[in-house]
Amino acid sequence: MTPAGKPLYLMRAMLRPMDSELRIFLGRTALEVAPDLLGWTFSTTLDGTTASVRLTEVEAYMGEDDPASHAYRGMTARTEPMFREAGTLYVYLSYGIHSCVNIVTGPVGTAQAVLLRGGIPLEGVDAMVKRRGREANLTRGPGNLAKAMGLSTTHSGTSIDGERIILLPGAPPASVVATPRVGISAATDRLWRFMAAEDITANDISDRKGTA
DNA sequence: AGCTAGATCGGCT
DNA sequence: GCCGATCTAGCTG
Known part of the structure; x- marks a missing residue:
């Protein structure tokens, strides 16, 4: 481990986004990648503005073996990018209405993905406010997060390129809480939603359908 | 060719 | 806490 508390391969990924080290990081199962993404920075540069968040809430979807995944019944036109x-x-x-963003993980063809559900704005707040049309909860919830970042279904199939769409390692949260995924009706026993403990408010654990 | 549930959100009671 | 908006993908006939 480095002085910053991160494995060396993560430090290298920080310097060269989407190089082979990041590929290895994302090449693991969604279940492994999802909690590890907490604390990372997700950033877009679209329409001439950069928006960045520190990821605080994600969910793992495990592809054709996962009854809650859009890929459960095989590939369709919609799910092909997965x-x-x-x-x-x-x-x-x-x-x-709402666009929701996933980052594909794992070996090609396994259709695993991590749904980005929430973050803390780091950069580009003005652009986020403009895109969202409000100032509260800019990046809370998958639809809101995607909108604040300027992403929509037209971006499905594009990829993290280190230019327009960037993923950067960050300090992991002190502790991670796992709960059932939100809004699904299948495989509700799997605790595949991960949140940074320090970011949890009362609503997060009591208010959302699908939570225990 | 029609039907409907859905990985949501925000406003209202 | 509840409910309506909004509309498409994927399924049934």
Whole structure:
């Protein structure tokens, strides 16, 4: 471990985003990658502005073996990006309104992905406010986070490129809480939603459907 | 070709 | 806490 408390391969990934080290990091199962992404920075530079968040809430979806995954019944036109290589974005439309962003992980063809559900704004707050049309809860919830970052379903199939869309290692949270995933009706016994403990408020654990 | 549940959000009671 | 908005992907007929 380095003085910063991170393995060396993560420090290298920080210097060269989406190089082979990051590929190895994302090449693991979604269940491994999801909690490890907490504390990382997710950043987009779109429409001439950069927006960044520190990730505080994610969920793991394990592909064709996971009844709650969109990939459970195989590849479709919508889910095709999930079957691509790690680092690809899978963005889907939820309830006809909201775009939700996933980062594909694991070996090609396994359709594993990590849903980005929440973060803390670090950069580009003005752009986020403009995109969201409000100032509260800018990046809380998958639909809100995607909107604040300027991402929509048109970005499904694009990938983390170290330019427009960037993933940077960050200090992991002191502790991580695992709960059932939100809003699903299958495999509710799997504790595959991960949150930074210090970011949890009362609403997070009592208010959302799908939580225990 | 039609039907409907859904990895949500925000406003209202 | 509850409910309506909004609309498409994927399934049934």
